[in-house]
Amino acid sequence: MNWIDFKLLYRDWRGGQLSLVISALVLAVTVVTAVSLFADRVERGIRQQISQFLAADLAVRGGIEIDQEYRLKAESEGITTADTASFRSMVFAGDKNHLAAVKAVSFSYPLRGKIELSDNVRGRNVESLSNGPAQGEAWVEPRLLNLLNLEIGDTIEVGYLSLAITRLIVNEPDRGTGFGAAGARVMISLSDLPESKLIRPGSRVTYRLLMQGDERSIENYKAWFDNKEAKRKAGNAEPHYRLLTPQDSEEQLGETFARGRSFLLLSGTIGVLLAGLAMALASHRYAGRLTDQVALMKAWGQSSAVVRRSQFVRLLMIALVSSLLGMFIGWLAHYFLLEIARGFLNVELPSPSWRPWFVASVTGMVCVLGFALPALWHLPTIAPLKVLRRDLPTSLVSQSKRLWVGVLALFALTAWYSGSVVTAALFLGALFALFGVCALVALQFLRLVKGLGAWQGSFVRLGLANLWRRRSQTLVQLVAFATTLMLLLIVTGMRTNLISEWEAQLPDDTPSHFLFNVADKEVDAVRSLLDENQLKTTEWYPMVRGRLVEINGETITRERLARSGGLSREVNFTQTFYLPDGNKITDGQWWNKDTENLADIETQLNPKGVQETLNSLMQQFSMESDVATELGVNLGDVITFSVGGLTFNARLTSIRTVNWQNMNPNFYIIFHPGLLDKYAPNWVTAVKAGTPIRAEGDALSQQAPFVAEMVQRFPTAIVLELTDVVSRIREVISRVTQGLELILLLVLACGAMVLFASISVSFDERLRENAILRTLGSSKNVILGALAVEYVTLGLVSGVIASAGAEIVLYFVQTKVFDLSAQWHPSLWLLGIFSGVVLITVLGLMRSREIITVPPLESLRRLA
Amino acid sequence: MSDTILSVRSVSKTVRTANHDLTILHDVSFDIRQSQSLAIVGPSGAGKSTLLGLLAGLDEPSAGDIWLGEHQITAMGEEGRAKVRAQLVGFVFQTFQLLGSLTALENVALPMELAGQKGAQDRAREYLDKVGLGQRVTHYPKQLSGGEQQRVAVARAFACSPKLLFADEPTGNLDQATGAKVSDLLFELNEQSNTTLILVTHEARLADRCQTTITIDGGRLISQVENREQVAVTNARAIA
Structure with missing residues (x-):
């Protein structure tokens, strides 16, 4: 050196x-650094939590109480145990209430990690304990105090119990990070649970037996558990319990995060591509x-x-300095992403690993090698004779070769980011197809605009003629801007329009509340309560949770179940005589009058012979068409179901479509009436209580008059308000899209680089032309006007293409994803065209100011 | 012949065009002694610049031999010729060939810096002083007039102390007065540094200041004239 x-x-x-x-390279590295730092820190934060995720070394989890033999086995292995039972329930303080996430824990909880507690809402004086609350105490999350207007020392009602709030929970090891744990935490002693009378048959409770012990005893327990499960499977019995290990959760999350990270990096790839293009032009x-x-x-x-x-x-130095700068800016930018994500990430973030820095520096180096080097490759081969004969040709690396090297570099990066060559090929293929379509449309626009120019005054004609004359550069600028703007508009459109459109399109009689988990014997009482309040409901549906086990006697593999998003876990089953509103049979037949008659006969007579016929006729069910297709089942298939450990068979006799938009209780699987009777179903219905009133701030808003009475009289029933659900969906979409918008803004900056770079390519030519025009007597205004016309047109065409593209994508999202009727988005068009015109004109004129300001003689001398 | 610094023997240059071979130089031979000055004159398209390129080792002849000092550059590849150029040769061009992003000082220092010479900046400053641009060291080419730019180029060429200086139409882009100043400078520095000067020019006055003038026409050397007055001056200087 x-x-x-x-x-x-x-x-x-x-x-x-x-x-x-350098700017283009810095931007590319910035985008990649910000995205990978963000992904890395969140992923590592959550992984770190996973080690304490179980608050134990091992846990047995089940929807029913953990059987004694599991406990005895643990004891025989010398394993320490603790118990938890988690469920959602209303808690009360005076006339205020909140749907809380209640967790009853034994005193020995947690076995791993500590509960961090504080005695004040500001979270000061934090102490860490390895035990749960004593009897009569409740530890709560600080936000519950705000929600219910309480202070430490006050009492809350949990079921039939009054408990004193003695401490505030700052952190608990196995809280989880998902959206499921939405209610404020109320932690009580497990010994208080029976007295609270919160747990009734059918209540949805998650029981965990936590275990802590040495490695060998834990391994022994695992082996014993697996052996037991294998036997159970062989006996065709349904497993009641699952064994949870920290590794399981880690594997599952690992996959999720790998997908999330590659998704974010792929959106960053567009930035790298544009920055690469700018670099290639600038180089x-x-x-x-x-x-x-x-x-x-x-x-x-x-x-x-x-x-x-x-x-x-020199290139190495450029790569090094730009990458360092890009990493620094990316490091700053990732804090914005974290800020946006903070609302739903309750994780302490560790400092990042080496990986994001490695990803960023490799990106910087690959960009230099793929985009800058090919443009400079010929330099050492320049003949020294060129000092005497400047017209001597230089053997540039051909444009197509440079293009291929660039594409190859991009492909390598994309494949690396996504960890899949196929994903990279599909992604880049789609992106280039989008570019191609944009370029074709843009070319047609340019033709049109060129024709218009012939009718206009001097500077307009000049500006439009310039656009056409340099059409390859114009197209590069158009495509770069139109596509980034389009992506931004799509994301913004989703954030600002889709949810409100969905809400607006809900029919007037859309239910406002859902009632879940109403016990069999409570149904009549709830009905009369609703009648007293003059509230209408949809049908009442009995509901049990269960899963699919076999199809035509063949065990359903996990892979096959995973194909169907809807049925891959435990789902809600119901039974009903009548096809619910919004359901339409597409194949087969809904149970007919014969079976109804039989049912009538059964209820009146119930002779043995009839009962047998009834059983065979009853043993049928109907399935939603999408999941039927995903699962690959056909009419006539016999499926084995499992509910609460018991199995039964039923034949698929109809397939239906469901209008999920009507917000009524909807089901993937509906059984013939009678089939679920013995499974002690809970009941569900939807209530139409008019427009609900929202509470302030974070408080959940069960403010309709019947709600308070409902939850007080039926503490295990769950009341869910639609606006709450919508606002949660809105929040998630809003945060995700805001994050994407930030990345896309960086991508747009890369688009601006392309504009700058392609103006630079023709800069000397423009300088010379304008100097000649000025020399021949054209005023500065004519040249400025021509440039303005050029950039405004460029912005206009980009804006129109971007808006049209975004509108098309939103149309598909509206109609296919959200099942909405299509709707125009004039505001999006306005935004697209306005931002296109303003951005390109301002940036373009900024870059071109020298062309206007340098005196013509100096321009000519400079270029001599 | 021991002080011959440049020897040209039967040099021809033929280039292949789309339809046929075009001979630019035919069988050119001559010698130049150390510290001499040689003007190559002739009409446009005669092959003067081609010859200059061959003499400086920037290009290869199709036939014939060229010796620069001890080196038979026609037997060398480009890399070998580059080494010889680095040791012996300096240039002044019609279009100045200053790098626009470098100041006058940096332009002059650059070839010395590339050759790894120490004190390049000081020496550059010294030569800029010599050409009367000591106050303009930080100026960029675009801030200098054509004459000033060529003076920078002359400083750059001499600062490296080349044994041979090749100048291609050094005053071709300048008006008469400025051109005269630049050529004064060129010969002055040439005298001071004992350099062999070989220049291509259209200007008779400039050619007249050289000790030898060769005329090229149609690619052939048609005359080689010793300028007695100049030879006398040189001899007188040598005796003194």
């Missing part, structure tokens, strides 16, 4: 020849500037090898 290389590099930078190359111009320097160096006796080495050293 030679100091002169650094000197040359510094002088190139000072001469302004490198600023575009081409840089190479042009270096031609004289290299010819001179060679005439002075520098060998090709020396020139090549000098070129590599």
Whole structure:
């Protein structure tokens, strides 16, 4: 390495020849750093929590109480145990209430990790304990105090119990990070649970037996458990319990995060692509500037090898400095992403690993090698004779070769980011197809605009003619801007429009509340309560949770179940005589009058012979068409179901479509009436209580008059308000799209680089042309006007293409994903066209100001 | 012949065009002694610049031999010729060939810096002083007039102390007065540094100041004239 290389590099930078190359590279690295730092820290934060996620070394989890034998086995292995029972329930303080996430724990909880507690709402004086609350105590999350207007020492009612709030929970090891744990935490002693009378048959409770012990005893327990499960499976019995290990959760989360990370990085790839394009254009111009320097160096006796080495050293330095700068800016930017995500990430974030820095620096290097180097590759081969004969041709690396190298570099990066060659190929294929379509549309616009120009005054004609004359550059600028703007508009459109449109399109009689978990014997009482309040409900549906076990006697593999998002876990089953509103049979037949008659007969007579016929006729069910397709089942297939450990068979006799939009209780699987009777179902219905009134702030808003009475009289029933559900969905979408918007804004900056770079490509030509025009007597205003016309048109066309593209994508999202009727988004068009015109005009004129301000003589001399 | 610094023997240059071979130089031979000055004159398209390129080792002849000092550059590849150029040769061009992003000082220092010479900046400053631009060291080429730019180029060429200086139409882009100043400077520095000067020019006055003038026409060397007055001056200087 030679100091002169650094000197040359510094002088190139000072001469302004490198600023575009460096800015583009810095931006590419910024995008990738921000995205991967964010993904890495969140992932590691959650992984770190997982080690304490179980608050134990091992746990047995089940929807029913953990059987004694599991406990005894643990004891025999010398394993320490603790118990938890988690469920959602209303808690009360005076006339206020909140649907809380209640967790009853034994005193020995937690076995791993500690509960952090505080005695004040500000979270000061935090102490860490390894035990749960004593009898009569409740530990709560600080926000519950705000929600219910309470202070430490006050009492809350949990079921039939009054408990004193003695401490505030700052952190608990196995809280989890999902959206499920939405209610404020109320932690009580397990010994208080029976007296609270909160747990009744059918209540949805998650029981955990936590275990802590040495490695060997834990391994023994695992082996014992697996053996037991294997036997159970062989006996066709349904497993009641699952064994949870920290590794399981880690594996599952690992996959989720790998997907999340590659999704974010792929959106960043668009930025890298545009920045790469800008770099390639800027490097081409840089190479042009270096031609004289290299010819001179060679005439002075520098060998090709020396020139090549000098070129590599300079590029290496560019990569190094730009990557460092990009990493720094990306590091700052990732805090914005974290800020946006903070609302739903309740994780303490560790400092990042080396990986994001590695990803960023490799990106920087690959960008330089893939986009800048090909444009400079020919320099060492420049003949020294060029100092005498400037017209001597230089053997540039052909444009198509440079393009291929660039695409290859991008492909390598994308494949690396996504960890899949196929994903990379599909993603880049789709992206290039989008570019191609944009370019084709843009070309047609340009033709149209060129035609218009012929009818206009001098500067308009000049501006439009320039656009057409330099159409390859115009197209590059158009495509870069139109696609990034389009992506931004799509994301913004989703955030601002879709949810409100969905809400607006809900029919007037859409239910406002859902009642879940109403016990069999409570149904009549609830009905009369609702009648007293003059509230209408949809049908009442009995509901049990269960899963699919076999199809035609064959066990359903996990893979097959996973194909159907809807049925991959335990789902809600119901039974009903009548096809629910909004359901339509597409194949097969809904149970007919014969079975109803039989049911009537059964209820009246119930003779043995009839009962048997009834059983065979009753044993049928109906399935929603999407899940039927995903699962690959057909009419006539016999499926084995499992509910609460008991199995039964039923034949698929109809397939239906469901209008999920009507917000009524909807089911994937509906059984013939009678089939679920023995499973002690809970009941569900939807209530139409008019427009609900929202509470302030974070408080959940069960403010309709019947709600308070409902939850007080039926503490195990769950009342869910639709606006709460919608606002949660809105929040999630809003945060995700805001994060994406931030990344896309960086991508848009890369688009601006492309604009700058492609203006630079024609800069000398423009300078010369305008100098000649000025010399021939054109005023500054004519030239300024022509430039303005050029950029405004460019912005206009980009804006129109971007808006149209976004509208098309939103149309599909509206109609296919949200099942809404299509709707125009004039505000989006306005935003697209306005931002296109303003951005391109301002940036374009900024970059071109020299063309207007430099006196013509100086321009000509400079270019001589 | 021991002080011959440049020897040209039967040099021809043929280039292949789309339809046929075009011979630019035919069988050119001559010698130049150390510290001499040589003007190559002739009409446009005669092959003067081609010859200059061959003499400086920037290009290869199709036939014939060229010796620069001890080196038979026609037997060398580009890398070998580059080494010889680095040791012996300096240039002044019609279009100045200053790098726009470098100051006058940096332009002059650059070839020395590339050659790894120490004190390049000081020496550059010294030569800029010599050409009367000591106050303009930090100026960029675009801030200098054409004459000033060429003076920077002359300083750059001499600062490296080349044994041979090749100048291609050094005053071709300048008006008469400025051109005269630049050529004064060129010959002055040439005298001071004992350099062999080989220049291509259209200007008779400039050619007249050289000790030898060769005329090229249609690619052939048609005359080689010793300028007695100049030879006398040189001899007188040598005796003194």
